[in-house]
Amino acid sequence: MLGFWLIGIPLCFVLAFGADMGPRGLWIGLAVSLAVVAIVLLLRVRWRMRHLPARVSVDDEQEPPALHEDGSPKGERTLMQEAIDRELNALEGPAGAERGA
16 A cells, blocks of 8 residues: 555646646556556565475375376365266266267
């Protein structure tokens, strides 16, 4: 919020009235202040993430489970596989029943 008040409003007035840009200057000032606020927030989040404590393994004897690309444990069906099966069953519904009879 301070980014809009400290950067956006003064910049809007400078561009709109000082540079004679009119309403276009108001919008450019607001867009620039929005970009500045986004960059500051991004840097703040990255700084906080860098200072997170590392994960501590309590039981070193147990190996972590093998994971699929989507993060689900191997040996279990993934959400994508279940969704595909549901779609195939829905498509084969009445036709599959006729073939089996």
